[in-house]
Amino acid sequence: MSPILFYFFAALTLIFGVAVVANRNPVASALCLVVSFLGLASLFVGLDAYFIAVVQVLVYAGAVMVLFLFIIMLLDLKAEERRKINLPAYAGGILVAVAFVAQLWLVLQRFSAAHAPFPTLWLKDGQTSVDDVRNVGTTLFSVDNLPFQVVGVLILVATIGVVVLSKRELK
Numbered sequence: 001m002s003p004i005l006f007y008f009f010a011a012l013t014l015i016f017g018v019a020v021v022a023n024r025n026p027v028a029s030a031l032c033l034v035v036s037f038l039g040l041a042s043l044f045v046g047l048d049a050y051f052i053a054v055v056q057v058l059v060y061a062g063a064v065m066v067l068f069l070f071i072i073m074l075l076d077l078k079a080e081e082r083r084k085i086n087l088p089a090y091a092g093g094i095l096v097a098v099a100f101v102a103q104l105w106l107v108l109q110r111f112s113a114a115h116a117p118f119p120t121l122w123l124k125d126g127q128t129s130v131d132d133v134r135n136v137g138t139t140l141f142s143v144d145n146l147p148f149q150v151v152g153v154l155i156l157v158a159t160i161g162v163v164v165l166s167k168r169e170l171k
Contacts, residue, residue, distance in 0.1 A: 001046030009046070013039035026072045030065060037061040051133050074166050 016036040023029040037060045044053035140148050 006043070006046055009039045009042040012036075013043065027069065030068050030072060033068070034061050034065050037065075051136065070162075 013036050016032045016039065019032040020029050020036060023032060037056060041053040041056040041061070044050075044056060
């Protein structure tokens with residue numbers, strides 16, 4: 001990935017991530033989160049992690065954001081009273097964010113491994129490419145099969161619970 005595209009997608013992710021927190025409208029905030037997820041998926045494509053990028057778009061930008069929007073619409077947040085902007089809280093948040101970025105910058109400047117490129121991944125037969133889908137599928141359906149099935153049942157139960165709880169009584 002060219003450095004221009006990297007900086008563009010990184011800036012897109014950061015700007016819309018800040019917009020998620022700064023927006024007062026919950027629907028606009030959720031849509032900004034979708035754009036932030038898409039920028040993050042683009043960064044994964046730049047790292048040649050295509051499977052993770054696709055999962056990022058399908059799971060987070062797709063399913064999780066639909067769930068967030070469903071909850072926002074279910075709670076009817078548009079009727080919620082608007083709060084006043086708390087300037088000391090904003091100033092404190094900005095101060096903490098600046099301190100965090102400064103600390104992160106100082107640590108990365110002193111950490112010598114941060115300046116080295118990633119080593120090449122080697123498979124058993126000497127190939128230099130790693131098949132993400134095969135590794136994830138093999139792990140899910142052999143080593144972690146039972147937890148994978150349990151998570152599926154829990155998601156099904158949670159979905160049924162949401163439908164039952166959100167059903168309105170007819171008068």
